[in-house]
Amino acid sequence: MNIFDNAKRKTFDVVTQVMGYDAKWTSSVSGSSELTARVGFKEPSEKQELSGIDSWNPNEPFMEYRVDFFDGLKTRVDAGNLEHVEIVGVGYFAIKEIQTKVDGEVYVARLIRTTP
Numbered sequence: 001m002n003i004f005d006n007a008k009r010k011t012f013d014v015v016t017q018v019m020g021y022d023a024k025w026t027s028s029v030s031g032s033s034e035l036t037a038r039v040g041f042k043e044p045s046e047k048q049e050l051s052g053i054d055s056w057n058p059n060e061p062f063m064e065y066r067v068d069f070f071d072g073l074k075t076r077v078d079a080g081n082l083e084h085v086e087i088v089g090v091g092y093f094a095i096k097e098i099q100t101k102v103d104g105e106v107y108v109a110r111l112i113r114t115t116p
Contacts, residue, residue, distance in 0.1 A: 005105075008103070009066070009105070012105075013038075015040070016038040016040055017038060020038045020039055020040050020041070021038070021040075021041045021088060021089065021090060022036060022038060022039075022089075023041070023063060023065070023070075023085055023086065023087050024036050024085065024086045024088065025070050025073055025086075027072060027073075027083065028076070028081055028083055035070050037065055037066075037069035037070060039063045039065040039087070040064035041062075041063045041064075041087050041090065042063075044060075044061070060110050060112070061093065061111045061112075061113065062108055062110050063085070063093075063108070064101070064106050064107070064108050064109075065106065065107055065109070066105060066106060066107075067100070067105055067106065067107055073095070073098065074098045074100075077095050077098050077109075083095045085111070091113055092113070092114050093111035093114060094114045095109050095110070095112075096109075096111065097109070097110045
């Protein structure tokens, strides 16, 4: 990893540590263990633009997380499986779609508020 990639990763970690949320995901595959990570979360209350994300509804909640967090989540969602995540202290969400940000190191998951 070069010096700039390392700095980008550390910056993401600092931002999520300070302003992020704890999130929990347990795969819908029976017997799976719970995975946790610190994520960026936003539940917009007004229209906003997101660079690099296609087909985006600006009024939907979303979370951002590093590609090395929640191993297998994107693969399961891409395969059409219904997966859920808990944003601790905020609520439960079904995952509609996960897209890769332009840098290739961060995923953005579109969420729908749900019940546990």
